Amino acid sequence: MEFDRGRLERFFLKVVKQEPDECWEWKGCRRGNGYGGFWNNSKQIYAHRFSWLVHHGSIPEGKLVLHKCNNKGCVNPNHLYLGDYSDNMMDALLANPPLHLCARVREERRQRRIHG
Ligand SMILES: [Zn+2]
Numbered sequence: 015m016e017f018d019r020g021r022l023e024r025f026f027l028k029v030v031k032q033e034p035d036e037c038w039e040w041k042g043c044r045r046g047n048g049y050g051g052f053w054n055n056s057k058q059i060y061a062h063r064f065s066w067l068v069h070h071g072s073i074p075e076g077k078l079v080l081h082k083c084n085n086k087g088c089v090n091p092n093h094l095y096l097g098d099y100s101d102n103m104m105d106a107l108l109a110n111p112p113l114h115l116c117a118r119v120r121e122e123r124r125q126r127r128i129h130g
Contacts, residue, residue, distance in 0.1 A: 017068060025052060025064060029089055037083055038065075038090040048086040065089035066096075 028042035028050075040050030040061045050061030066079045069091035073079060080097040081088055 021054070022068065025061075025068065028052075028061070029065075032090070034090070034092055036090070037085050037088040037093060039085075040087045040089050044087065050087055050089065062086075062089045062094055065091055066094050 028040060030039040030041060032038055042061060043051050045051045045060070051058045052061045052064045054064055060079070062081065063073065063079045066073060074096065077096045077098065079094050081093055082095055083090075083093040085093070
């Protein structure tokens with residue numbers, strides 16, 4: 015899969031790149047379930063799935079991108095692997111979650127800051 019340079023730059027601006035074996039934390043917005051969200055072609059997808067697409071090319075139909083490191087916010091391609099729904103029931107449940115709008119998350123954070 016090809017991505018234009020601008021989109022890749024936008025993605026990596028939000029990644030705290032560490033050593034290849036360390037977690038690369040997603041700095042962008044998070045979905046309500048803790049996974050990073052990234053706007054790709056006016057569609058929001060999981061940041062770790064986008065990372066997989068960038069580094070590995072494609073996600074076979076019906077496959078999930080799972081974390082070896084159990085860190086939902088990690089987008090290090092070395093920490094990701096493809097699995098089936100049966101490999102991880104939690105991820106299966108999260109495969110098609112309702113869209114959590116980042117604006118709402120930001121608003122909640124803002125409210126928490128104001129009210130301590
Ligand atoms: Zn990781």
